[in-house]
Amino acid sequence: MKSKLQFVIIFLGILSSCFGIWKMLKTETMILSPWFLVLLFLPILLFISFLLGYFLKIILKSEWNTLTFTSVFVIIICSIFYASQYRPTNKVVIPKNFSGEVKLFVSNEKGNDFKINNFGVGYIDKETFDKGFYPKIIKENNDITDQVKLYSKGSWVTTEKTDYSFEYLTFIIPPKKEHNKDVGELLKVNAIDITRLPKK
Incomplete structure (x- = not known):
């Protein structure tokens, strides 16, 4: 059961990353290309998510692997980004x-x-x-x-x-x-x- 749940979380994390990339490519920018945003923020997103996931695994003393916790934070961060894109616009x-x-x-x-x-x-x-x-x-x-x-x-x-x-x-x-x-x-x-x- 645990392994299936971890698989679902990791899958949702990958799906969230892909959707986040798609949203960034559609983001209107003042100066820089949307691809620059992807190349800049995607590694930062993954690094921060990995660190948070690693420390959360230690704090909870969980048997789940670090990738699962990393995926949880990827989902959270991408969801926040997605919500921000749908704020009221002019x-x-x-x-x-x-x-x-x-x-x-x-x-x-x-x-x-x-x-x-x-x-x-x-x-x-x-x-x-x-x-x-x-x-x-x-x-x-x-x-x-x-x-x-x-x-x-x-x-x-x-x-x-x-x-x-x-x-x-x-x-x-x-x-x-x-x-x-x-x-x-x-x-x-x-x-x-x-x-x-x-x-x-």
Whole structure:
């Protein structure tokens, strides 16, 4: 009976590891590739789980092997990671037929405005910008989040005198366009409401 239970626990541990890897590969990242997350965190996960499992086996003076206890902690840690991925997310609404670069400018307001205009411009509050976020991206009532993999932060620097700060979070809605308007071009067509931007 014990050997069967250990087999089930070890199997669930392996299954949890595979599912954790799959979730990490689907995680949106600001800079690094999802594969980097896997290669970085998987060895750490296994090492920590092994240490905790080893010490728990000693404390309990159990006849179960260390791999079984290691699997228990793998299941626990992967479950916590899985639960964290399903916390409430922000929803970014993309206009119909829009493709190319989206820029979410840091605003002087409390709260986010993720309804993107026809030029790919939206607004994000400073707190959300600083701590990072994992949005659900909706286009024509379809969830296209999995099609958007890379997020990056940027700022616009100009030689012209301006009282406003132009920090933004950007990502690409496929298919990628050959040319995307920069901040200067967006200002010329009044695509950015500068009254919503923080002053320097």
